[in-house]
Structure formats: structure tokens, C-alpha cells
Amino acid sequence: MNAPVPPVIVPRLAPLPPVIVGAGPAGIRAAERLVAAGLRPVVIDEAARWGGQIYRQPPEGGPFTRPKSALYGLEAGKADAVHRAMAAIRDHVDYRPRTLAWNCEAGALDLLSDGAVETLPFSHLILATGATDRVLPFPGWTLPGVFTLGGSQVALKFQGCAVGRRVAFLGTGPLLLLVAYQYLKAGVEVAGIFDTTPFLTQARAGVGMLRDPVTFAKGMLYLGWLRARGVPIHYNVRPVRAEGTERVAALVWRDAKGRETRTECDAVAVGLGLRSETQLADLAGCRFRFDAADRAWLPERDAAGRSSVPGVYLAGDGSGIAGADAAELAGERAALALLEDLARDHGGRPVDAARVAELDRRLTGIAAFRRALNAAFPFPADWADAIADDTMICRCEGVTAGTLRAVGRSGQAREINRAKALTRVGMGRCQGRMCGATATELLARALGTGPDGVGRLRAQPPIKPLPIATTIPSPAPGEGVKCDRSPPRERATPQAGRSHDA
């Protein structure tokens, strides 16, 4: 055996200010903890105001006048606490609203703000990017009047609008009853709740949810409210189609016995739980694993929020769906992990061990609640099987279910990125956010495997299309352009009078 090799001494560079992507509950609590330790983090968010999805604030100006009690209902106290936490540290953070982080590689984020791009190097990065609705297609789902469930809530909270006069709520998950309840309270007619879950599944799993009696009680309250006002609630439903030519006129649905019913409505809000926004973690080089509960590939994180890449931390719904309360805890915990690592690598004050223990204890409890939630609102996998071959599964590129199935069955694609290359599914403007779950389920079925057996749809920069007018500063002399920043298709047609990068 050779003599032991002496360890390589890596000179430690001075750390840069920590960077947080996302100003939702996770990002705000992370920033608060870093500020308390004397740091000045950069906080980046695409939205114009802080709060994230659940505690999204109406636009400035207007003026918008609804009080928080009207906007956030039973969550008004928590919303207010999170908003205040950010307001209190506002002068101690480098807050960048209306800023999209569209790429992450080699220790730097690429940002877009007011039409201009900038590269922001980092040594420590917390990704708190949140989640958006998970959906499956059905005939008619591209008709005007079909919106995601979360989007329907955004319309109400952020714009004071309902997506229709008579709205059908279709899907599963805790948001289904909540948003229907919020619509009813706002004076909108609810055509019905079309829940994909069998009633008994929910009732049984409710026992598990008693671990979090408050959340459970809220769900019961919404249900009771809807029932008392005569809203029809159907369980174990599958959609047949949304009917209409220029806009939605009805939802046709099937019950467990196979009977079809047509319910008139002028809007459908559809959602099957949430899916994490993982693109930046992917581009940052984080290792992923398949998560059976979320039925999705998620970036690996330890209990504290460390990813597989040193200096990159993950918190909140962006790395696994666990809800707003968990996001607050996980954000703070990830910031403490960052501070622990700073203290280890660069010297510095040790973190508050008692607080770490407290957070770890509470996060463990939430993991159990999350399992119960997943049991109560299972993903209706058979919905994917029933998607007809001529149904468009990709809204961006117009790819049909049949096209995707064909490349699987013919053996041309045994993996999702190959299917993407062949069919363009997941290659369009949404980068698979809306079609990724469907494409994965369909390809898996075509190949006789599960959603974990077809690989992971890889993210590509820019993770959202950049406007054509984007000015990218020309590289300094002697410095190469880092990557091809051309978005998939938005740049294909340069416009007269608009300068953009050469």
C-alpha cells in the first residue's frame, strides 16, 4: 500500500453574500435567519411583491383595498407574520423583485430584470422556488375557461376576479375544497366539486391527518360550508371532456359506475396537487432521486436542507410538497445549515443548537403529516391511461398522447429525454411544467414500467423564455460567452426595431 496522501489544501475564498431564490414563506424565513446572523443576503423573486404563492400580495397601486382577512381567510395571521418578517429585514437584504433567475451553473446565477440580464456569482445559494399545479390533460382542456386550480385562486387573490360565473372544481388535493370555498365566499356559483378520490380513501386517511388537527379541522370546515350551501360534491370522478367551441360550456364527467353526466358551467378549475419547481436545482448540478410520494424526481436534500452540491441548499415546496408551515420551518433550517457550514469553513459564530433541534423535531412531525396527505389525495394514475390518443398533451407544441405513446411502443424512446427529442413534448415554452407529469406517465405505461423507470426530464436554460428585447451585455474582451442563451423558439423571429443580442 502506498503511504497516505496528504490532504490537498484548498485555499478558502472569502464567501460571497448568500443568495436566496424565492421570497415565499421558505425564502423569507431563510433571509430572516441570515440577517439575524449579521449577513446581508440577496433575495431574488420573479414576482413584484414578496409572499410567494400562498401569501401572494395584490399588486401595488390600484388601489387594492381588501384586508388580509379577506385575502387569506383562516391563514391571515400567518400571512401577516410572514409579510411583516420580510418588511422588518427589508433594509438588511439586497431584495430584487421582478427578477427571474433563468440559469444556474458554475457558481453563478443568470438573472433577468427589466429586460436586462446580469450574472450573479454565489458561494452559498438557497433555492426556495416553490411549486405550481400538477395537471393531467383531458379533451377540451385548452379551451378558454379551463384554468388550473392554483391559477383560479391567483385570479381571486391577486386580481379580484373569478374565472367564471359558474365554476366546476375538478381534481384532488387540499386546495380543491379551499379554492371552491373561497369562490363561494366571493359570491361565485360553484357548479360542483368533482373529486378524483374515492370518498372512503379520504375518510380513512383523515385519521392519519389527525396528527395535524388544525389543518384537518380546516378541511372539514370548508367541506361543511360547501355542503350547507348545497354544492354538489362528487367523489371518484374522472373527466370525460370540457365542451364548448370558443369557451367552456359544460364539463362532462364519469362516476365510479361509468355513468356520464353533463354539468353546465362556464369555467373549470383543475388541479391534482402540486409539482415542485426544480429546474434551478437541476442546472446547479444537484443529484435527484425519485420520490414515490410526490411521484416526481426531486433534488436530494438532507434533513437540514443541504443538497448534494456543497453550498447549495433547498427549502420549501420547491424540493418536495409539504405546505406553507413546513416551508417556513425548512427555510429557517436551511439558513441555519448554511450558517453551520460557514462557521465550519470560514470560522464564525456557532449556530443556536436548541433552535436547530426544535426545527428538526417539528419538521419530522410534518413529514408524517405529508404522508397522510398523500394517502388522502392519491394521484389518479388511471386518468393517464384513459387519455385518448388524439388528446393534445402539450399545450406549447401541440403534441398528442398518441404520438408520445407511439415512440414508446415502437422502442424508439425508452427514456423521457429521448421522447422529448423525438416528439418535442417538454421542449416548448413551458419546459415540461404542464406536460411533464403526463408525458412521464404515458411513456411509463407504454414501456410497461412505472414513472420512476423512464428517467427525468432535464432542465435547460433559460428555464423560462426570455423576451426578445432582452439586452445581454457583450462579453468583456477575451471572455467567451458562457452558454447559448437563446431560448428554444422565442428568438426565432427577430422583430423590426427591436435590438437584441447578436
Place this chain on the structure above:
Amino acid sequence: MALLQRVAENGRRVVRFTLDGRPVEALEGDTVMTAMLTNGDRLRRSEFADAPRAGFCMMGACQDCWVRTETGERLRACGTFIADGMRLLSDGEWTS
């Protein structure tokens, strides 16, 4: 016809813009999406089968809400606020 229905926050300042050449009104703080869909049924016709589209997620994820202005500019309707004098199109043929 309007796809979106206002149910609150109606006391805001009025903003004037044109939709397919027709003068219409929205409220300050409306997104382009809200402004167009409280005055009409769609944001554009899609490149596939000439079908109408009206966005889907309202939170910048689906990218299905791009609209054109009369000068050929392209806007993401759910992420852009309406401003006085905007000239928006909902019947423009969409080719990306």
C-alpha cells in the same frame, strides 16, 4: 363577452387601452390577462387548429398566455401589467 368576472376591488383607477382596435377599459393593477379577459374571451388563437387560447396557470408557469401588440411586441399576459394606451390584439394569428 368576458371570461373573467370581477368580484372585488372595483374601486381602482380606470385604465384605457385598445383590444383589436376597439377602445376598452381595465383597472389599474390588472394584468394584461385580466384586462383582456374581462373584455373578451381569449388572448389569441393558437398555432394549432386555429383554436382560441386564454392562458392556463396565471402564475408564469405554462407560458400559454403570450399575446401580441399592434407593433408586434410579444407580452406574457399574466406577468405584465396593463398600462394606458396599450394596443393589444386577440385575433392575431399566432406563429412562434
